[in-house]
Amino acid sequence: MKNCKLFFCLLFAGITMQAVAQSDNAETPKNLIKVNLLSPVVRTGSFFYERVLNDKSSLQLGFFYTGTSFAGTQFRGIGITPEYRFYLSESKQAPAGFFVAPFVRYQNLNLSDKDDASISATYSSFGGGVCVGNQWLFKNQVSLELFGGPSFNATSFTGKNGATKDDFFLTNFGYFSFRFGVALGFAFGQ
Numbered sequence: 101m102k103n104c105k106l107f108f109c110l111l112f113a114g115i116t117m118q119a120v121a122q123s124d125n126a127e128t129p130k131n132l133i134k135v136n137l138l139s140p141v142v143r144t145g146s147f148f149y150e151r152v153l154n155d156k157s158s159l160q161l162g163f164f165y166t167g168t169s170f171a172g173t174q175f176r177g178i179g180i181t182p183e184y185r186f187y188l189s190e191s192k193q194a195p196a197g198f199f200v201a202p203f204v205r206y207q208n209l210n211l212s213d214k215d216d217a218s219i220s221a222t223y224s225s226f227g228g229g230v231c232v233g234n235q236w237l238f239k240n241q242v243s244l245e246l247f248g249g250p251s252f253n254a255t256s257f258t259g260k261n262g263a264t265k266d267d268f269f270l271t272n273f274g275y276f277s278f279r280f281g282v283a284l285g286f287a288f289g290q
Contacts, residue, residue: 127290128152132195132243134285136164143168148283150185155193158185160201169214171269177209177223181279183231195287196237204228205251205279211268219267220260227253231279243287248280 129152136146144166152158162181169175181203189197206226213219233247253275257265 127240128193129195129237129240129287129289131289132285132287134243134245134283136281136283138281139164142166146281148285150195150285152194156187158187158194159183160185166209170271172214173269174212174214175209176212177207179205179207181205195235195243198234199232201231201233201247201249202228203231203251203279205253207253213267218261219263221263221268222258222260223255223268223270225253225255227251229279237287241287243283243285245281245283245285247283248278251277251279253277 131152132148132150134148134150136148139146144164146162146164148160148162150158150160160183162179162183164179164181165177166179167174167176183201183203185194185199185201187194187197187199191197204226205228206224208224209222211221211223229249229251231247231249233245235243235245237243255275259265259267
């Protein structure tokens with residue numbers, strides 16, 4: 101786990117330095133790499149890559165890895181979230197301004213009881229929703245974004261050694277959830 105964190109930190113630092121070096125021109129950047137600042141609170145790493153398609157739209161791909169726990173349940177796993185963003189501002193062009201973003205999300209998690217390792221399961225979900233938010237660009241290099249919105253999911257649970265859903269704290273991972281965050285990033289390239 102420490103090697104994985106170190107790898108992502110070095111990768112992010114390298115891309116950041118390259119982005120700052122490339123973004124000296126005044127044109128609107130077409131690429132952004134971002135990190136959700138709220139994710140570490142729940143022992144999760146959440147990263148995004150956004151590519152501008154035209155003045156009013158972009159595609160974003162989000163990825164997360166978690167190793168968190170709630171109420172005696174340990175969660176380890178990944179998630180991927182592609183989304184299409186519509187930027188609605190009349191005075192700004194993508195990737196800046198107010199946006200609406202329909203998305204889909206897939207999550208695959210391994211669950212275990214913190215007190216009894218023999219109680220374990222796999223839990224996956226696939227769903228979608230819509231986010232609204234706003235993204236600001238500072239000097240065409242640094243982005244700050246606030247976003248949030250509902251999500252609806254179909255879930256699959258497979259208990260091991262007789263484990264059932266009642267053995268785990270799954271309140272945050274149900275059919276309905278709310279996705280939100282504050283992302284800080286770096287913009288670069290054409």
